[in-house]
Amino acid sequence: MRKGTEPELVVITGMSGSGKSIALHALEDSGYFCVDNLPPELLEPFIELEDQGRGRKIAIAVDVRSGRSLPQLPLLLHSLRDRGIQLRQIFLDANDQTLVRRFSETRRRHPLSQPGEADIQQALLQTIMRERELLTDLRDRSHVIDTSYLRPAQLLACVKELISAPASHLTLVFESFAFKRGITLDADYMFDVRMLPNPHYEPELRPLTGRDQPVIDYLRQQPEVALMQEQIAHFLRTWLPALARDHRSYVTVAIGCTGGQHRSVYLVEQLAAEFSSEWFTLRRHRELGEN
Structure with missing residues (x-):
């Protein structure tokens, strides 16, 4: 990758049901090329392929659907930073009660649910707790947005505000x-x-x-x-x-x-x-x- 042509990369992670698809829509509206659920091991090859010296703006959502390759992500992101890529990490979170309600309303299964496991509230809470443990390292390294009480329009505005901030400054x-x-x-x-x-x-x-x-x-x-x-x-x-x-x-x-x-x-x-x-x-x- 040639010096001065590094892409701008936003990595969206977070809890299932916290609004990652809404965040990706906000980034897409802001001119980012967005990919949902990219396996971590394909992150670097994908950036190389997409950039081709154009300095393209890229947004990628990665979460527990990546399975066993998820623990690779923090090290990969550290490596990308060392290469000079402008990287922002955003972690979407919500309290347990909100996540349970959202899964109940949409009748979707949690990605960590086991085959044959009923998504009753107690089982779902245990699954959410397991997901939090898996994502702890990524959460600690990201800017966290609590979506528990945010309407979709508020989350859209919040993400757009964040990416408008100077990447090289606090x-x-x-x-x-x-x-x-x-x-x-x-x-x-x-x-x-x-x-x-x-x-x-x-x-x-x-x-x-x-x-x-x-x-x-x-x-x-x-x-x-x-x-x-x-x-x-x-x-x-x-x-x-x-x-x-x-x-x-x-x-x-x-x-x-x-x-x-x-x-x-x-x-x-x-x-x-x-x-x-x-x-x-x-x-x-x-x-x-x-x-």
């Missing part, structure tokens, strides 16, 4: 969520801000969000909120340079409050604006139904 993702709906699975760092003054108890602020000016004004007047923002920012400024030196592509900072509407949204917006001059930043608001 991308900082700020995400708000509601503890009452469950913690997010994709956070590298998670901060609980439920102890802060809550605009929910102000009748005129209740229907608004942390992006609306009256809520912004209210929270800016609270010393505890300013202190929380300052301490989170100090933590990130201390450790982000070390993460960048460790060749991390993405760092996700999740901030949760009770309803995911006011305090966490406000802090995500403020911190994303504060760090945007230092790092490429993205923001997501899980409970607002938008990125």
Whole structure:
């Protein structure tokens, strides 16, 4: 492969039922040549064949359907990085209850189900646990997206945002969520801000969000909120340079409050604006139904 012509490669992995086909559609819409379920041992020959010096954008989905060859994938991806290929790894995840519900709704069998094994809930949960163990190494090396509460349109937008980020720089993702709906699975760092003054108890602020000016004004007047923002920012400024030196592509900072509407949204917006001059930043608001 000639220097300067290396392709841009996105590898999608993740749990069965987590939305990998939707992610591939997003990449296809963005101009990537997409292949689903490529065996890991064919990855390098495929890239050589497809590129031919053209610097083509390629997206490949690999998961437990690869069977015994799956453990080869982390080493192969490391080798591709060493060759200078621009590589992004995205891992789609969802909580067990969501995965069970999705399999029940579609009546599809899990790829790890044994012949003759009924996909009753308990058996399916055990199969999901086995799949998580098989994918642990890939998950640890990837940017994780929790699709448990994402609509397909949200996942499409999220993937397109990620691939628009500079490949050679660390991308900082700020995400708000509601503890009452469950913690997010994709956070590298998670901060609980439920102890802060809550605009929910102000009748005129209740229907608004942390992006609306009256809520912004209210929270800016609270010393505890300013202190929380300052301490989170100090933590990130201390450790982000070390993460960048460790060749991390993405760092996700999740901030949760009770309803995911006011305090966490406000802090995500403020911190994303504060760090945007230092790092490429993205923001997501899980409970607002938008990125």
